[in-house]
Amino acid sequence: MQILKQFHDIANDPIGYAKHWKTENQCKVVGYFCSYAPEEIIWAAGALPYRILGAGGSISRADGHLQAYSCSLVRGALDDALTGKLDFLDGTVFPHTCDSIQRLSDIWRLNAGLSLHLDLVLPVKLNTKSAEDYMQAVIKKFYHDLAAGLGVEITPEKLSKAVKTFNQIRTGLQRLYEIRRDHCGTMSSRDLHAIVKASMVMDRNVLAERLSAVVDLLQTKNPKTDTAEKRLVLTGGICSMPEIYQPIEDAGGTVVWDDLCTGSRYFEGRVDPEGNLLNSIGQRYFNRIICPAKHRDCFSRGDSLLKMVENTRAQGVIFVILKFCDPHAFDFPYIKELLDRAGIPSMLLEIEDQQASLEQLKTRIEAFIELL
Amino acid sequence: MSTNEKSKDLEKENRKIKCVKQMKEIMTEYYIEAKTAEQTGKKVAWITSGGPVEPLIAMDVIPVYPENHGAMIGAAKMGVDLCEKAEAMGYSRDLCSYARADIACAPIDGGPIGGLPRPDMLVCCNNICGTVLKWYEIQARYYDVPLFILDTPFCHTEFSDDAKKYVREQITEYVEFLEKVCGKKADEDRMAEVGRLAIEGQRLWQAVLDTTTHRPSPMSAFDAFFHLALIVTLRGTQVTIDYYTALLKEMKERVDAGIGAVPDEKYRLLWDNLPVWYRTRWLSEKFAAQGACLVADTYTSAWCSSLKYLKEDNFLDSMAEGYARIYLNISVDEMAENVVGMIDKYEADGLVMHSNRSCKPYSLGQYDIQKIIQQKRGIPTLLIEADMVDERSFSESQIETRIDAFMEVLKNKK
Numbered sequence: 001m002q003i004l005k006q007f008h009d010i011a012n013d014p015i016g017y018a019k020h021w022k023t024e025n026q027c028k029v030v031g032y033f034c035s036y037a038p039e040e041i042i043w044a045a046g047a048l049p050y051r052i053l054g055a056g057g058s059i060s061r062a063d064g065h066l067q068a069y070s071c072s073l074v075r076g077a078l079d080d081a082l083t084g085k086l087d088f089l090d091g092t093v094f095p096h097t098c099d100s101i102q103r104l105s106d107i108w109r110l111n112a113g114l115s116l117h118l119d120l121v122l123p124v125k126l127n128t129k130s131a132e133d134y135m136q137a138v139i140k141k142f143y144h145d146l147a148a149g150l151g152v153e154i155t156p157e158k159l160s161k162a163v164k165t166f167n168q169i170r171t172g173l174q175r176l177y178e179i180r181r182d183h184c185g186t187m188s189s190r191d192l193h194a195i196v197k198a199s200m201v202m203d204r205n206v207l208a209e210r211l212s213a214v215v216d217l218l219q220t221k222n223p224k225t226d227t228a229e230k231r232l233v234l235t236g237g238i239c240s241m242p243e244i245y246q247p248i249e250d251a252g253g254t255v256v257w258d259d260l261c262t263g264s265r266y267f268e269g270r271v272d273p274e275g276n277l278l279n280s281i282g283q284r285y286f287n288r289i290i291c292p293a294k295h296r297d298c299f300s301r302g303d304s305l306l307k308m309v310e311n312t313r314a315q316g317v318i319f320v321i322l323k324f325c326d327p328h329a330f331d332f333p334y335i336k337e338l339l340d341r342a343g344i345p346s347m348l349l350e351i352e353d354q355q356a357s358l359e360q361l362k363t364r365i366e367a368f369i370e371l372l
Numbered sequence: 373m374s375t376n377e378k379s380k381d382l383e384k385e386n387r388k389i390k391c392v393k394q395m396k397e398i399m400t401e402y403y404i405e406a407k408t409a410e411q412t413g414k415k416v417a418w419i420t421s422g423g424p425v426e427p428l429i430a431m432d433v434i435p436v437y438p439e440n441h442g443a444m445i446g447a448a449k450m451g452v453d454l455c456e457k458a459e460a461m462g463y464s465r466d467l468c469s470y471a472r473a474d475i476a477c478a479p480i481d482g483g484p485i486g487g488l489p490r491p492d493m494l495v496c497c498n499n500i501c502g503t504v505l506k507w508y509e510i511q512a513r514y515y516d517v518p519l520f521i522l523d524t525p526f527c528h529t530e531f532s533d534d535a536k537k538y539v540r541e542q543i544t545e546y547v548e549f550l551e552k553v554c555g556k557k558a559d560e561d562r563m564a565e566v567g568r569l570a571i572e573g574q575r576l577w578q579a580v581l582d583t584t585t586h587r588p589s590p591m592s593a594f595d596a597f598f599h600l601a602l603i604v605t606l607r608g609t610q611v612t613i614d615y616y617t618a619l620l621k622e623m624k625e626r627v628d629a630g631i632g633a634v635p636d637e638k639y640r641l642l643w644d645n646l647p648v649w650y651r652t653r654w655l656s657e658k659f660a661a662q663g664a665c666l667v668a669d670t671y672t673s674a675w676c677s678s679l680k681y682l683k684e685d686n687f688l689d690s691m692a693e694g695y696a697r698i699y700l701n702i703s704v705d706e707m708a709e710n711v712v713g714m715i716d717k718y719e720a721d722g723l724v725m726h727s728n729r730s731c732k733p734y735s736l737g738q739y740d741i742q743k744i745i746q747q748k749r750g751i752p753t754l755l756i757e758a759d760m761v762d763e764r765s766f767s768e769s770q771i772e773t774r775i776d777a778f779m780e781v782l783k784n785k786k
Binding site: 099 | 736
């Protein structure tokens with residue numbers, strides 16, 4: 001499908017896309033880390049929110065700043081910044097999450113040479129009134145700092161429009177996830193991965209339209225429910241490796257949902273378009289499934305994953321965890337045990353952007369899916 | 373025995389810090405009290421090393437420190453075994469070795485003291501890392517006890533008014549949490565008194581550390597690693613005040629008598645990061661053999677790093693800022709500034725950094741700090757790759773070679 005090819009092109013070369021967009025639109029581009037960045041505000045400020053994932057090449061300059069026990073996201077992103085690959089960015093936004101990103105922010109501020117550097121020191125607790133108040137204060141401060149940093153005014157109208165656009169995008173992505181879940185074979189996980197990845201860097205107005213177009217196209221193409229046989233849920237942090245989807249599908253597996261930062265956590269929840277928009281943006285982070293670097297209670301991640309497995313009638317779970325990702329690695333044993341008790345088989349894939357052996361990964365995925 | 377040998381022995385004996393014995397007694401008594409809490413009816417709280425212990429002391433709750441336990445496990449060289457057990461439980465080897473060792477200890481009552489006493493509650497302050505959040509969640513599930521989290525927003529370039537308000541509100545929530553778990557009201561006067569003692573304890577500890585500005589330095593960072601235990605665990609108690617008063621007196625006597633921690637002190641070094649617990653003696657002797665004394669460190673001074681924000685007449689309000697702005701909860705550049713300040717204060721000739729696989733907030737950024745130090749002070753720096761508890765990450769021959777090369781550079785500079 002031609003429309004899907006566009007997404008693949010962007011996902012394969014997000015830097016090329018953003019540079020081109022910048023020249024064409026004469027607008028600014030603001031890089032950001034993780035799904036806690038209030039992209040609505042960046043977009044309302046007239047800048048393109050650009051998700052930094054690390055281009056995945058070999059590391060050269062980041063090793064002078066980061067130890068080898070840092071994850072490939074942190075090292076890869078810094079390397080891209082230091083080697084000039086990200087010099088089209090006008091600024092960077094660092095939502096506070098894990099220890100590595102926290103320190104990357106400092107190192108980035110000291111070395112990346114970007115004039116605008118915004119730390120969004122969000123609360124870690126997402127379960128109290130005081131944390132909620134603080135969240136709102138942080139978002140409000142970000143709104144002012146970003147406007148001042150970019151030298152623009154973010155009018156209520158612009159913000160309202162951006163909120164609506166992002167809600168539309170989230171709905172579009174969710175619809176695609178539902179189509180993949182309910183109509184097996186309608187769209188491959190590789191395609192959907194490319195769409196999500198492209199979504200995080202694309203012109204959001206264009207994206208909202210194209211997502212609707214894809215949804216319409218797929219809905220008319222295959223209205224019948226076709227249930228996949230070997231149904232899987234992926235859980236973890238970021239997955240910027242389309243390579244893992246092919247072996248899953250080749251072995252007869254279908255990913256029916258995920259709990260990934262580059263997946264459902266990106267589109268889950270909507271921002272209430274009425275009332276105080278800044279507060280509602282923060283409220284969405286409060287209600288959404290959490291990243292393990294955040295705290296709701298001691299059981300929320302495991303419980304929501306079990307519910308996800310149940311709702312999607314998944315038969316197995318694959319943990320996709322970046323090597324050296326502490327928050328996910330700490331949660332793994334407990335969530336695995338929870339799944340074991342529920343009789344849901346699971347496997348752990350520890351991945352790195354600069355993956356050494358895809359063959360081994362393939363063999364393990366095949367063996368796991370055969371088990372189901 | 374020749375006269376020469378005799379005088380050497382005497383000299384070695386003189387060099388020993390006398391307070392050590394008392395410290396061991398205090399810590400033993402403390403652990404006995406904690407381990408028998410069930411019989412005495414006292415409540416036990418597990419708390420992070422950077423956590424606000426004062427309200428616990430004021431509420432008569434016994435604070436227990438899994439991190440101190442981790443250090444003991446490391447020093448007892450029991451780390452590898454326990455870490456491997458945690459790995460068998462599914463915890464990645466890349467995770468913090470304090471956390472791994474402690475998590476593995478819980479179900480088997482393992483480690484040098486047969487495990488920590490069961491907690492009635494957990495108090496986690498994330499001013500030192502995000503790891504403690506995950507670690508305490510795990511223990512809250514395991515022991516099925518209430519968990520309080522004091523969330524101290526990280527200070528990259530500022531500690532905002534919003535953050536201050538948020539932390540202050542949580543301190544009230546913390547006291548309410550304790551009142552609920554303990555089933556009694558907090559006593560404000562007692563709280564104020566504990567706060568005053570905590571500040572006094574920190575001042576005394578800083579004064580002890582400051583005696584090392586003298587030449588020769590009466591103690592080394594390796595001694596500080598040991599004497600640190602009280603300011604961490606029993607901050608806010610009279611015992612701590614009395615002990616550090618005695619230790620300070622002893623240090624002053626040593627200064628007057630010209631007794632140094634290292635015989636024939638030639639080089640003064642600064643240590644960065646947590647100790648390598650299973651190799652403190654080896655490292656200490658390695659440096660001492662070449663006339664190098666580690667006169668100060670960023671680790672033990674962290675417990676008085678935010679003294680400037682604390683107010684005796686308003687402890688609860690001021691501790692919000694005090695706890696949020698401790699050494700590890702600040703940016704790389706602010707840490708580097710601190711290190712520069714310490715180099716000047718203690719007249720350090722070199723900087724030794726422990727790149728600690730277990731501690732990302734402490735270690736990531738060290739390369740930049742190293743560069744800043746070289747730029748601003750031009751002193752030699754050494755980076756040792758190791759781990760605080762997991763000996764598998766310690767390569768003796770490699771580290772020995774690096775230390776020797778570093779000492780060569782220092783010698784040539786002098």
